[in-house]
Amino acid sequence: MKYFGTDGFRGRANEGLTVEHAYRIGRFVGWYYGIHRGRKARVVLGKDTRRSSYMFESALVAGLVASGADAYMLHVIPTPGLSYEVVDGSFDCGIMVTASHNPYSDNGIKLVNREGYKMEEDVLQKIEDYIDGLVDVPLATGDKIGCTVDYMQGRNRYIASLIASANFSLQGVKVGLDCANGAASSVAKPVFDALGADVRVINNAPNGFNINVDCGSTHIERLQRHVVENALDVGFAFDGDADRCIAVDERGHVVDGDLILYVCGKYLNKHGRLAKGTVVPTVMSNFGLFRALDEAHLSYETTAVGDKNVYARMREMGYSLGGEQSGHIIFGDIEKTGDGIMTALRVCEVIRAEREPLSELTRPVVLYPQVLINVLVGDKDAAMASEAVQAATKEAAELLGGDGRVLVRASGTEPLVRVLAEAPTAEQCRQADEVIVRALKPFEA
Known part of the structure; x- marks a missing residue:
C-alpha cells in the first residue's frame, strides 16, 4: 500500500496527509x-480532539455528499465507538479521523467496514488508485447530492452500551x-459515574494541541502519581482515540497490556468464558507473560504486531481474548476492535469479583526487562532489507544466547525502526540493542 498502513492513512497534517487526500477519500x-x-x-464519521481533525472531517464530509452519500457525524468519539455505531446503525462503512497516540501535529484516516472491522485491503487499494488519478468518480447532481446529519445520539448509544456491558457495581471504588x-x-x-465509582479524572480538557502531551497511555507517569497521591484503588490511561488502555495498580505500578491479558485471561478461563482456553498475544509480548500463562495452564498463540493481526487470528480460530503489550485488548465475545474503556471495565470486573487488589492479581507474572529503542530513519524498507542490519540482528541474538531475544521491525505508522531486546538484565538488553542501532546509523533521517 502506498498510503494506507497497518493503522490507516497517517502523516503530518497537510504534509504527509493533506486536506485534498481527505476530500478524495470521501x-x-x-x-x-x-x-x-x-x-x-450512509456513512458515519468520528474524530479525535486534535485541531486538524475538524479540517479533515469537513473535507471528508464534502467529498461524501458530493458523491451522493449521506454523512452522519458523531463528532468526537473513541475509535471503538465508531466501530460500534457502524454496526448498531447499519451503516455502509465508517471513517475515523485520528492519529491515535501520535503528536497533535499528525493525523490519520481509518476506514471501517459495515461489520465493524478494519476495511478490506482491496477497497483501500481502489481508494489509493483514485487518489493517484487512475480512475474517475462522477459528481452527484440534483437530488442525488447527499446530506449531513448531526448524529450525537449515536455517541449516546455507544456510552449506553458500555454501561450495559457491566453487570456489576463500582460503588465505593476509587478510580x-x-x-x-x-x-x-x-x-x-x-x-x-453511571456504575457508581468515585471517579478522579485528569487530562480531560482538550484544546486541539494537548492530545497525548505528557499524558495518557504513552506517558503513564502522571497517572501513577495521581493514583498514589489520592490513594485510589486503580487507574486507567487511554490514548488519543481511546482504543488502548494501560492500567496502574493501587501501589502505582504500571499494568500493561501483557499483564491485563494475564489477569483477564485467567479470570475468564476460571469462569468458562475463555474460548479454547487460549490467549492471543503478539511476538512483542514479554517472556514473563508466556511463562505465567504456562503456569496457569492457559494456551497462547502469538501473531505479528498489530491489533489487526491479533483479531484476524481470533476470528480464524474462534478465540475470545487477545491483544498487545501497548494496551490494545480485544474481548472477542463482545467487541470487534480494541476498546480502552471496555478494557478498563473488564479489569474492574476482575477486581470486584476476585476481591483482590490489582497488584495481587498480577503478582504471578515476573516480567523480563525490555529495552526498546526507536530509530528515526529516512527509508524503513531499505533499513529492514539491509544485510548489515540483518547481520547485526543475528549478532545481537547470539550475544544473548538462549537467555533472551531481539526483535527488529518497522513501525506501521511512523518513520521508525523499532529495536527491542529482552533479557534477564537491562544492561544485557542495552548491549544487544546497541549492536543493531549502530548498523542502522547510515539510514537515520
Missing part, C-alpha cells in the same frame, strides 16, 4: 458504496482516569 467512498451500487450510501486530552474525555467519566 469522494471515492461516497461513490463506491452508493451510486456505484445504484443507491444512496483514576487519564483521558489523554483525547476522545475519551467526553465518554469515560460518564460510564464510570
Whole structure:
C-alpha cells in the first residue's frame, strides 16, 4: 500500500496527509458504496480532539455528499465507538479521523467496514488508485447530492452500551482516569459515574494541541502519581482515540497490556468464558507473560504486531481474548476492535469479583526487562532489507544466547525502526540493542 498502513492513512497534517487526500477519500467512498451500487450510501464519521481533525472531517464530509452519500457525524468519539455505531446503525462503512497516540501535529484516516472491522485491503487499494488519478468518480447532481446529519445520539448509544456491558457495581471504588486530552474525555467519566465509582479524572480538557502531551497511555507517569497521591484503588490511561488502555495498580505500578491479558485471561478461563482456553498475544509480548500463562495452564498463540493481526487470528480460530503489550485488548465475545474503556471495565470486573487488589492479581507474572529503542530513519524498507542490519540482528541474538531475544521491525505508522531486546538484565538488553542501532546509523533521517 502506498498510503494506507497497518493503522490507516497517517502523516503530518497537510504534509504527509493533506486536506485534498481527505476530500478524495470521501469522494471515492461516497461513490463506491452508493451510486456505484445504484443507491444512496450512509456513512458515519468520528474524530479525535486534535485541531486538524475538524479540517479533515469537513473535507471528508464534502467529498461524501458530493458523491451522493449521506454523512452522519458523531463528532468526537473513541475509535471503538465508531466501530460500534457502524454496526448498531447499519451503516455502509465508517471513517475515523485520528492519529491515535501520535503528536497533535499528525493525523490519520481509518476506514471501517459495515461489520465493524478494519476495511478490506482491496477497497483501500481502489481508494489509493483514485487518489493517484487512475480512475474517475462522477459528481452527484440534483437530488442525488447527499446530506449531513448531526448524529450525537449515536455517541449516546455507544456510552449506553458500555454501561450495559457491566453487570456489576463500582460503588465505593476509587478510580483514576487519564483521558489523554483525547476522545475519551467526553465518554469515560460518564460510564464510570453511571456504575457508581468515585471517579478522579485528569487530562480531560482538550484544546486541539494537548492530545497525548505528557499524558495518557504513552506517558503513564502522571497517572501513577495521581493514583498514589489520592490513594485510589486503580487507574486507567487511554490514548488519543481511546482504543488502548494501560492500567496502574493501587501501589502505582504500571499494568500493561501483557499483564491485563494475564489477569483477564485467567479470570475468564476460571469462569468458562475463555474460548479454547487460549490467549492471543503478539511476538512483542514479554517472556514473563508466556511463562505465567504456562503456569496457569492457559494456551497462547502469538501473531505479528498489530491489533489487526491479533483479531484476524481470533476470528480464524474462534478465540475470545487477545491483544498487545501497548494496551490494545480485544474481548472477542463482545467487541470487534480494541476498546480502552471496555478494557478498563473488564479489569474492574476482575477486581470486584476476585476481591483482590490489582497488584495481587498480577503478582504471578515476573516480567523480563525490555529495552526498546526507536530509530528515526529516512527509508524503513531499505533499513529492514539491509544485510548489515540483518547481520547485526543475528549478532545481537547470539550475544544473548538462549537467555533472551531481539526483535527488529518497522513501525506501521511512523518513520521508525523499532529495536527491542529482552533479557534477564537491562544492561544485557542495552548491549544487544546497541549492536543493531549502530548498523542502522547510515539510514537515520
